[in-house]
Amino acid sequence: MPGLSDRVQTFTDSAIRRMTRISDEYGAINLSQGFPDFDPPKEIMDALAKAAYAGPHQYSVTFGAENFREALARKQGGAIGREIDPEKEIVVTCGGTEAMMCAMMTICNPGDKVMVFSPFYENYGADAILSGAEPIYIPLVPPEYGFDIRLVEEGFRQGAKAIIVCNPSNPCGKVFTEEELTAIGELAVKYDGFVVTDEVYEHMVYAPNHHTCMASLPGMYEHTITCNSLSKTYSITGWRLGYLIGPEEVIEAAKKVHDFLTVGAAAPLQEAAVTGLNFPQSYYDDLLELYTEKRAYFLDGLDRIGLKHNVPQGTYFVMIDIQEYLNLPQFAGYTDLEFCEWMIRNIGVAAVPGSSFFKEEVNNLIRLHFAREKSTMDEALNRLAKLQELVK
Known part of the structure; x- marks a missing residue:
C-alpha cells in the first residue's frame, strides 16, 4: 500500500x-x-416538520439559502454593530467546524503561522495543520486563564498571519474582556493580520461578564473573520448549520473554498432554522x-x-x-x-x-x-x- x-x-x-x-x-x-x-424550541421543530413536506429538498444556493442569509444578517448585524450584506459578507457552512476550516484555508498559505490560545478547542490545532499552517500556542494561565499580550505581539513579530480567539472559550469558559480584545485587535491592525473568532457560545455569558464581538471594535471588521454556528444557541448540534461573516474580499474567497469542501448546507434545515433566527430578544x-x-x-x-x-x-x-x-x-x-x-x-x-x-x-x-x-x-x-x- x-x-x-x-x-x-x-x-x-x-x-x-x-x-x-x-x-x-x-x-x-x-x-x-x-x-x-x-x-x-418547539417553533423550530414545527418549522422542520413543515419543511419535511413543503421543502426545499434540493440544493440551495451554495453559499446559503437567501432567506437564511438575510435572517443571519439581521441577527448578527445587531451584535456586530453594522449592516451586514447577506450577498457579499456571509457564507453558510456545514457547522462551525467547517466554518473554521474554511476560514483557515481561505487565509493561510502552507508555512504560514497562526496563533492559538492554549487551552483550545481541539479542532484548532488540526485545522491549522490541515490548512498547511504552523500553530504558535499562547498560554491561557489557570485558574483565571489570563494571558500575556506581549506573547501575542511576539507571535505577530514572528510572522503570524492570524490569531484564533474562541470567545467565550471552550474548554475553560473564559470570556475575553473588551480591553483584552482591543489589545489583540490593535496588534492585528499594527501587523496587518487577521483575527479569526469562534463565537458559538455568544449567548452563554454569565453576569457580570458580557460578550463583545471582535468585529464590532473600531477598525476591526476588515481584520476579523467571525465563525459561528446555530448548534448551541438553538440546541440543534446535529443540524450542522454554521457560517462565516467578514469583509467582502475574504468572504468571496471563502465561498470558493466552501463550495469544493461541502457544496452546501442542508436546504430543509436552513429553511426551518430561519424561524429561530427571527426569534425576539x-x-x-x-x-x-x-x-x-x-x-x-x-x-x-x-x-x-x-x-x-x-x-x-x-x-x-x-x-x-x-x-x-x-x-x-x-x-x-x-x-x-x-x-x-x-x-x-x-x-x-x-x-x-x-x-x-x-x-x-x-x-x-x-x-x-x-x-x-x-x-x-x-x-x-x-x-x-x-x-x-x-x-x-
Missing part, C-alpha cells in the same frame, strides 16, 4: 468524540461531548437565564461533593482538577485519558481529558459540561460522589 500523507500522522482523532463512543459502549452519562439532552434572555441556573445547580453539586473546579464565565463547560485522585496508589502512572476511561467504566460518567486541549503538559484536568436536564445532572452528581469515597 502506498504511504499516507504526512499531515495525518501529526494529530489524533478527537478525544471528545472518542469519549462519546466509549460512553455509549458502557452506558455512561455523557458529560464529555457538548450537546444538550433536551429538545430544540426575549428568547436569548431566557436562554441565558436557563444556563445561568444550570451552571449554578451543577457547580453547587460539585461543591457538595468536594470536586475542585473553575467557575466558567461563559459556555456550559467546567474544568475539574483530578490531581488528588491521581495521587492515589491505584492511579499511579495514570494519564488523564486513562482516568477518564476508568471513570466511564467504574463511575458511569464521561469526561474529556484536559490534555487534549493544552499544548502544555497538563495531566490533572478533565472537562465536564452541564447542558443537561436537572434529573440527568442529579444522577451524574450522585455517580461522581463515588470519587470522594476514594480519598476518605
Whole structure:
C-alpha cells in the first residue's frame, strides 16, 4: 500500500468524540461531548416538520439559502454593530467546524503561522495543520486563564498571519474582556493580520461578564473573520448549520473554498432554522437565564461533593482538577485519558481529558459540561460522589 500523507500522522482523532463512543459502549452519562439532552424550541421543530413536506429538498444556493442569509444578517448585524450584506459578507457552512476550516484555508498559505490560545478547542490545532499552517500556542494561565499580550505581539513579530480567539472559550469558559480584545485587535491592525473568532457560545455569558464581538471594535471588521454556528444557541448540534461573516474580499474567497469542501448546507434545515433566527430578544434572555441556573445547580453539586473546579464565565463547560485522585496508589502512572476511561467504566460518567486541549503538559484536568436536564445532572452528581469515597 502506498504511504499516507504526512499531515495525518501529526494529530489524533478527537478525544471528545472518542469519549462519546466509549460512553455509549458502557452506558455512561455523557458529560464529555457538548450537546444538550433536551429538545430544540418547539417553533423550530414545527418549522422542520413543515419543511419535511413543503421543502426545499434540493440544493440551495451554495453559499446559503437567501432567506437564511438575510435572517443571519439581521441577527448578527445587531451584535456586530453594522449592516451586514447577506450577498457579499456571509457564507453558510456545514457547522462551525467547517466554518473554521474554511476560514483557515481561505487565509493561510502552507508555512504560514497562526496563533492559538492554549487551552483550545481541539479542532484548532488540526485545522491549522490541515490548512498547511504552523500553530504558535499562547498560554491561557489557570485558574483565571489570563494571558500575556506581549506573547501575542511576539507571535505577530514572528510572522503570524492570524490569531484564533474562541470567545467565550471552550474548554475553560473564559470570556475575553473588551480591553483584552482591543489589545489583540490593535496588534492585528499594527501587523496587518487577521483575527479569526469562534463565537458559538455568544449567548452563554454569565453576569457580570458580557460578550463583545471582535468585529464590532473600531477598525476591526476588515481584520476579523467571525465563525459561528446555530448548534448551541438553538440546541440543534446535529443540524450542522454554521457560517462565516467578514469583509467582502475574504468572504468571496471563502465561498470558493466552501463550495469544493461541502457544496452546501442542508436546504430543509436552513429553511426551518430561519424561524429561530427571527426569534425576539426575549428568547436569548431566557436562554441565558436557563444556563445561568444550570451552571449554578451543577457547580453547587460539585461543591457538595468536594470536586475542585473553575467557575466558567461563559459556555456550559467546567474544568475539574483530578490531581488528588491521581495521587492515589491505584492511579499511579495514570494519564488523564486513562482516568477518564476508568471513570466511564467504574463511575458511569464521561469526561474529556484536559490534555487534549493544552499544548502544555497538563495531566490533572478533565472537562465536564452541564447542558443537561436537572434529573440527568442529579444522577451524574450522585455517580461522581463515588470519587470522594476514594480519598476518605
